[in-house]
Amino acid sequence: MAYGLRQWRWAIKHGCPVVTGSRMPPLRRAVLPFALLTALVPLSSYAQTTAADPSDESGSTQQNTQATQPKATRLPAVNVRAEDWRKFLKAKLVYQMPEVDGTKITVTKKTTVTHLDNQPTVIGNNLNQTLARTPGVLVSEQPTPTQFNFSYRGIGNPQESEFVLVMQDGIPLEGDWIGFPTLYAFPMTQSLSEVQLIRGGSSLLYGPEPAPVINLVSKRPAPGTPLTVTTENVVGEHGLFSSYNVIERNQGAWAFRADAGYVHSDGTRANDGSQNRQVDLYLGYHPDEHQLWWIDFHAISDVSGDPGRLSYTQWQQDPRTATTPYNRDWVNRDQLVLGHTHQFDNNWSLEAKLWFTYEDLVNRAARAQLPGQPLPSTTTLQDEAFRTYGADVRLRKSWGQGNAFTVGTVLFHGNDPFRQWSSTDLTVARDDHSGTPVLNQNRTSQYASLFAENVFRLPYRIHIVPSVRLEHEQISVDETVKPPFLSRPLVNETDRRNVPLFGLGIGNDFGQGNETYFNVSQGWRPLRYFDIASPFSNLIPGHAAALSKSVSWEAGVHGVPVTGLYYDVSVFWINFKNRLETQYINVIDTIEVNTGDTRSRGLEGQLDYDFFARTPFAAQGQHLEAFINASLLNARFTGSDIPGQVGKTPAFSPDSLIKTGVTWRNARVKLSLTAVSSSAQYWQDSDESYGSGETYMPARIPAYTVVDLASDWQLTRSVKLLAGISNLGNRHYFDRVWQNGLEPAFGRTWYTGVSLTM
Known part of the structure; x- marks a missing residue:
């Protein structure tokens, strides 16, 4: 993210556009255009109140007011351009996890998310289809649905996914996570909303197995x-x-x-x-x-x-x-x-x-x-x-x-x-x-x-x-x-x-x-x-x-x-x-x-x-x-x-x-x-x-x-x-x-x- 989340929220809450590409401190870059606008708004409002209004029924009063008030000055136009950072964040979240996902920090960890609603229904747990958008995960196919075999980056035999930590909602799917980390059960794909893949730092986030x-x-x-x-x-x-x-x-x-x-x-x-x-x-x-x-x-x-x-x-x-x-x-x-x-x-x-x-x-x-x-x-x-x-x-x-x-x-x-x-x-x-x-x-x-x-x-x-x-x-x-x-x-x-x-x-x-x-x-x-x-x-x-x-x-x-x-x-x-x-x-x-x-x-x-x-x-x-x-x-x-x-x-x-x-x-x-x-x-x-x-x-x-x-x-x-x-x-x-x-x-x-x- 370009700035801290709270800075962005503060800027949006207070009507600040975002200025990018500057080497100023983040908060100062956000406040500068806001300060400029606050200086211009009173002048603009003042000019508008002194201008003649053709629909005003009190013509004489209007003329007297014009005579006693200083002449309005037209200021040069100021164009402020802002990029909505949220559209970039939302676009990235189609493919990766949030930087802070609830109580988990995933920023700097390479992550990939497959939103299963964005693809056709997977029938019969076809894992090649389920993981088609998941880079690097090797599926070693076994037609009988009582063993599931994954491996990654050449670390260990995929037999029963012993070297990959597979979880459902953050809870291990293995028989025994520590003593017998084998994968014999896998939920039907229709019951899943997404598949998350976390590489470096996964052991620090969730525990044993090298990666992912x-x-x-x-x-x-x-x-x-x-x-x-x-x-x-x-x-x-x-x-x-x-x-x-x-x-x-x-x-x-x-x-x-x-x-x-x-x-x-x-x-x-x-x-x-x-x-x-x-x-x-x-x-x-x-x-x-x-x-x-x-x-x-x-x-x-x-x-x-x-x-x-x-x-x-x-x-x-x-x-x-x-x-x-x-x-x-x-x-x-x-x-x-x-x-x-x-x-x-x-x-x-x-x-x-x-x-x-x-x-x-x-x-x-x-x-x-x-x-x-x-x-x-x-x-x-x-x-x-x-x-x-x-x-x-x-x-x-x-x-x-x-x-x-x-x-x-x-x-x-x-x-x-x-x-x-x-x-x-x-x-x-x-x-x-x-x-x-x-x-x-x-x-x-x-x-x-x-x-x-x-x-x-x-x-x-x-x-x-x-x-x-x-x-x-x-x-x-x-x-x-x-x-x-x-x-x-x-x-x-x-x-x-x-x-x-x-x-x-x-x-x-x-x-x-x-x-x-x-x-x-x-x-x-x-x-x-x-x-x-x-x-x-x-x-x-x-x-x-x-x-x-x-x-x-x-x-x-x-x-x-x-x-x-x-x-x-x-x-x-x-x-x-x-x-x-x-x-x-x-x-x-x-x-x-x-x-x-x-x-x-x-x-x-x-x-x-x-x-x-x-x-x-x-x-x-x-x-x-x-x-x-x-x-x-x-x-x-x-x-x-x-x-x-x-x-x-x-x-x-x-x-x-x-x-x-x-x-x-x-x-x-x-x-x-x-x-x-x-x-x-x-x-x-x-x-x-x-x-x-x-x-x-x-x-x-x-x-x-x-x-x-x-x-x-x-x-x-x-x-x-x-x-x-x-x-x-x-x-x-x-x-x-x-x-x-x-x-x-x-x-x-x-x-x-x-x-x-x-």
Whole structure:
């Protein structure tokens, strides 16, 4: 911002136009034209009162007055030009977060916001469409909806998004944020209003994981919304049926929104069918304009077959092959949130949230087999439960001319038992525990943090944001049953870590709506349960690994130099130290060690332009937006205990990831064509191929480009048609690989449906 927010408000309140481009102190630049006007107004008024009024009935009195008053003098015209700063701020908020977002400071942190209402409805959680405007986030696609895989800038394998912090309304979506940070549940996109991406400084703002934070913001009923009911029903290829239903109201002091969703798909392979159910409830109470109390309830239930992974050779021969026809996954996640915000009279603001989450992950897994081979003799039923509790309390103090100070704390506790049974019934039910117990671990996690940030507004439109965060982690594993093939004793381990984090951001506003930003900040990845006690190997004791830490540098510029154009381009450098790896002593004996360091550097850019913004079409609500964002990445190992590893490229670090598209939207139509293009990438850190013959996997995932078409057509006020085609070019590709094979991505699929609002 050019000046502190309070300066702007003062100037507008007192009728001051804004003078830009001067090197005067901000307040003096604002007051100077105002003082000039106050000097001119009395003179102008005086001249007007002494001028003859032809409509005056008292002609003689008028003449006598003219005779006794001095002759009016016409002064030279003074033209005062002012730019409304608010239009630039509003334009930037279409693409990035506010500089001070409630009780959070995001200025100097690189942020991107995708407003989902500005694009067609996303059906079936097509994450490439959802994140098409989100630069740099790599989606590793898994057709079954019980795992979600994201990675960013080459930091860590995307398996279950373990190196990315994914949140909903500022609350972690992971199973256990600290001990088991994996993503098995994802809300239906129809229930979200926007997706926020926060890079440098994200760990100081929210906590563990190196970078970034992906925060999913839930929809809320707009103020003044009458009682409204909407039902959306869609059908499509592969037995797709999607239904999403909403009832909401926001009038007076009370607001509520309830939704229920259901998605069914047969999939493209045998044992690939899935069902997803979701229920959300929001209840908000405004006792006055300064307070809000709310309750959020989220419930997600997924069940899906697991057709198994394929070797590259099997994928080439028949990508519909199923190698695990009896395996199955169940996910249930329930969350209850109590929240409160309060704006106090002395420029203090409070935001507090308490939450409880219960998540249960159950899977039935037998060894892989090819058609014609004998069936496996046993299967393993695995049950991981996560009971987690948390509190997030933040305060903000606005002070001076646009300065803001924030302080807060986060407390978290997890109780997460882990059990396995062996059964000869390949279709054993999820709650049938009659098999032979092979593993039982009681696991707990504790986390606490205290943090503070301040944005200082300085002369010459400079702002500085120092940040500090103190973290404490404790995880424990107490084992009572271990797999019979292991010779180690039962595990009883506890590990504690204290981590201080620091950050500094500097920015400068220039011109009209432009800003430079620089941020350097620390981040970290917590030790997981598996890091201190692997349940499936003879972990050699006494080798607790050091924490994995990151230092992220980012410098860039963004803004809206002209109406309709937004740009954001930055260079980044991330050092990730103490990468944690499992090192095998022999077939089943392992040790957890810090095997190496990586460096990720590159350029990330975003360009959005509305071709109608400066035309008469804009007044009619017409928008024709084109966008392109790109991440150019150079990631390498800079240190390692593994011979020959230095200089190699980490897994899932494509040199380029480009997303582009065009959207036409108005009051009746939203039509969008988007594309995601990734260069080739290694799927394991060794950068080497794996296996031979039927088990062969090449070293690299081939490059791919996927194009999607989606549309919403508002026929009447109550009726809306939906239609789209995913993977328009029917690209034959994959981008998800694990040690036991790859997962084919969907080919071309279509959908169509209708939405009714009453």
